[in-house]
Amino acid sequence: MSNNEHRQYLLADNLRAIAVSFLTVVLVSVVLGLLMFSVIKEHEEARAEDILSNVRMVFKDAEASLDYLIANSYYSCSDDNLNEMRRTLFRSRFVKEIGFFGDGKLLCSTYLGVLKQPIDEAVPDFVTALGDAFWINTPLELFDNQSKGTIAKRGRYNAVLDLDGVIGLNFGRDWALFYNGEQLYHMAGSPRLTPSITGREGRSLSTDYFSLRIIKCEKYYSEVCLTVVPDEARIFKIHKGKLVLFICIMLMAAALSHMLTFNYLRRIRSLESRINRGLKSGKFYCLYQPFVNLDTGEVVGCEVLSRFEDEYGPIYPDDFISQVRDIGKTWEFTTVMIKSAMDELNRCANIPEGFKVSFNLFPSDFMQDELIDLDWVLDLNNKNFKLVLEIIEDEQLATSSAAKHIKALRSRGFWVAIDDFGVGYSNLSQLKSLRCEFLKIDRSFVMDMEDHSIRSSLIPHIVNIADELKVTLIAEGVENNEQRRELVNMNVEYGQGWLFGKPQTVKNLANTIELSFQTH
Numbered sequence: 388m389s390n391n392e393h394r395q396y397l398l399a400d401n402l403r404a405i406a407v408s409f410l411t412v413v414l415v416s417v418v419l420g421l422l423m424f425s426v427i428k429e430h431e432e433a434r435a436e437d438i439l440s441n442v443r444m445v446f447k448d449a450e451a452s453l454d455y456l457i458a459n460s461y462y463s464c465s466d467d468n469l470n471e472m473r474r475t476l477f478r479s480r481f482v483k484e485i486g487f488f489g490d491g492k493l494l495c496s497t498y499l500g501v502l503k504q505p506i507d508e509a510v511p512d513f514v515t516a517l518g519d520a521f522w523i524n525t526p527l528e529l530f531d532n533q534s535k536g537t538i539a540k541r542g543r544y545n546a547v548l549d550l551d552g553v554i555g556l557n558f559g560r561d562w563a564l565f566y567n568g569e570q571l572y573h574m575a576g577s578p579r580l581t582p583s584i585t586g587r588e589g590r591s592l593s594t595d596y597f598s599l600r601i602i603k604c605e606k607y608y609s610e611v612c613l614t615v616v617p618d619e620a621r622i623f624k625i626h627k628g629k630l631v632l633f634i635c636i637m638l639m640a641a642a643l644s645h646m647l648t649f650n651y652l653r654r655i656r657s658l659e660s661r662i663n664r665g666l667k668s669g670k671f672y673c674l675y676q677p678f679v680n681l682d683t684g685e686v687v688g689c690e691v692l693s694r695f696e697d698e699y700g701p702i703y704p705d706d707f708i709s710q711v712r713d714i715g716k717t718w719e720f721t722t723v724m725i726k727s728a729m730d731e732l733n734r735c736a737n738i739p740e741g742f743k744v745s746f747n748l749f750p751s752d753f754m755q756d757e758l759i760d761l762d763w764v765l766d767l768n769n770k771n772f773k774l775v776l777e778i779i780e781d782e783q784l785a786t787s788s789a790a791k792h793i794k795a796l797r798s799r800g801f802w803v804a805i806d807d808f809g810v811g812y813s814n815l816s817q818l819k820s821l822r823c824e825f826l827k828i829d830r831s832f833v834m835d836m837e838d839h840s841i842r843s844s845l846i847p848h849i850v851n852i853a854d855e856l857k858v859t860l861i862a863e864g865v866e867n868n869e870q871r872r873e874l875v876n877m878n879v880e881y882g883q884g885w886l887f888g889k890p891q892t893v894k895n896l897a898n899t900i901e902l903s904f905q906t907h
Contacts, residue, residue: 396656396699404649411644412637419633424597426629427622431601435562435615439605442564445481445548446539446608452479453541461487462543464495472544473497483536484527484547493545511540513572515610520545521566523574537574550575561618567610580614656699658710666719670697673728674890677899678743678861678883681875686903688743690777690883691728692890693720717749729767737897738770745775745804753778753789761796775802775825790820797822804861808849818856826853828879830864836873850877 452475461468464487472485476497486496492505511520522538527547537548563580566572573581582602604612623630654660665671675689695702711720725746732738768774776796793803804825805818818826828849836843846862853860862874865884874882888899 400649400652400656403652404645407648408641408645412641415637415640419636423626423629423633424599427617427626428599428601430625431599431615431617432603435601435603435613438562438564438615439603439611439613442550442611442613443605443607445550446611448479448481449539449546449548450541452476452482452485453539453544453546456485456544457542463489464501469495469497469500479546481549482546483549486545486547488540488543488545513566513568513570515566515568515608521574523572561621562613562615564611564613567604567612574611576613580616582614658702658706659714661697661699661702662695662707662710662714662716665695665697666716666723668697669727671695671720671723671727673724673731673893675728675893675896676883676890677888677896677903678745678881679887679903681862681865681871681879681882684887684903686887686900687881688745688773688775689896690745691724691747693724693747694890712749712751718752718755721746721748721752725764726767729764731893732772733767733769735893735897737901738893739900740770741773742770742900743773743775743802745777747777747779747806750778750789753792755792761799761801765799773802774800775804777804777806777827779806793821793823807863818852818858823858825859825861825881826856827861827863827883830884833862833864833870833874833884834866836870846874846877846879850879854878 456472456475459468459471461471468487472487476482476485484496484498486493488494488508489505491508493502493508494505495501509522509525512523514520518541520540522540524535525538527534527536537550539546539548560577561580563576563578564574565581566574571582599617601615602612603615604610655664661670672694674692674694676692677686677689679686693704693707695707711717728744728746732742732744764774797803802825803821803823804827805821805823806827807829808826826849828846832843832846832849836846850860859881860879861881861883862870862879863883865871865874865882865886867886870884871882871886887903888896891899
């Protein structure tokens with residue numbers, strides 16, 4: 388991969404990682420937003436319950452006080468009645484004043500005593516289903532009408548309620564307490580938040596789940612309800628710590644998702660990852676380089692060469708061969724290539740029977756017991772190809788285990804070739820023990836023949852070794868007719884190189900074979 392391609396892939400990976408981090412932030416924001424909304428709504432519902440609970444305490448206290456006085460059956464502002472009213476007021480937590488009525492007039496109260504001039508009873512703002520009358524924000528005689536309060540009346544007695552001290556009428560203007568009877572009547576809080584629909588028909592006090600507007604009715608006094616529309620400034624003040632944490636989590640999620648995505652994309656483009664995926668998904672494919680009879684020019688066989696290309700482009704053999712070895716996938720790789728080549732060669736009608744087909748194997752594979760069981764390859768050999776196993780000369784081949792395996796393969800009909808002979812580990816003693824059919828002269832000896840280099844002068848010695856071992860020579864890297872003629876003169880039987888054909892598809896190989904027979 389060129390530097391320019393590498394930079395382009397880095398940029399593409401970075402853009403993908405940014406896109407993933409953006410989507411992650413959106414997803415995390417939605418999840419955290421829903422969670423935070425749920426927490427805020429739960430908090431506001433608890434606040435509404437607290438307000439209603441305080442209202443219930445006030446009403447129950449007033450109810451108990453008034454019921455107690457009614458049970459005493461006083462019918463005038465006697466001293467006993469006034470004393471009982473004052474004792475009741477003292478015991479009460481939320482009643483600020485108690486008055487006694489007769490004939491529709493206020494006759495006396497705990498603070499004012501017996502009134503010299505009785506006060507006519509005003510028309511109540513509303514009357515509950517239990518017959519209790521309520522006056523909301525009514526001027527109080529106790530304070531010369533300079534102060535207002537909520538008054539509840541039951542029977543002959545009324546009570547001034549301390550709603551202000553309990554639920555804070557002067558604070559928290561983001562809620563409204565109202566009476567939900569035949570008509571809606573605002574009792575406390577912000578009047579603008581009281582539902583405006585009148586009449587019970589069609590009235591709905593339900594709220595949407597995704598709304599912070601809360602409407603709740605008191606369980607015991609079911610007609611007393613509360614609506615809450617939270618103040619944004621108050622919510623921000625209460626939950627600003629969570630908001631800061633929210634932002635920090637989003638930033639961390641963005642950074643983490645970008646890092647993980649970018650590293651993942653880099654990893655899946657790594658050689659190891661691409662090769663592992665390629666072995667499973669058919670990204671490796673076969674090309675075939677013919678080798679010929681140097682004397683006649685006829686194509687007598689081919690070497691199966693492996694190539695790789697996926698969506699990220701090709702990986703060249705010098706890179707993937709070493710990587711396959713490093714990750715321990717040599718036998719899996721070999722199996723894939725053999726199956727693929729045998730399938731293509733069998734299906735191509737113009738590849739003749741008995742054609743020599745050479746496969747490259749890793750020296751380490753000859754140490755594996757699996758190699759003894761290559762009968763499955765023979766089962767694939769529908770055209771009776773002469774199957775040649777090429778191995779690079781290596782110190783691992785000197786072991787008795789490798790020699791035993793090679794001997795077993797030869798007994799099953801496989802031929803063995805030592806590849807790149809002359810530049811590796813093999814010696815005459817080792818070659819005698821392996822008893823191979825072919826020696827392939829490394830291309831470095833052939834390429835320098837025109838210059839009569841020291842290396843090329845060793846070819847006759849290699850020919851003598853081959854004659855002594857009674858093995859056939861194949862010269863690699865033949866690129867021109869001068870090299871070919873010299874090799875023929877040296878009694879090298881077969882040649883392979885660009886002069887006879889580059890690595891090619893099986894279809895082109897068939898054409899090359901046909902052309903070689905027509906020409907010669």
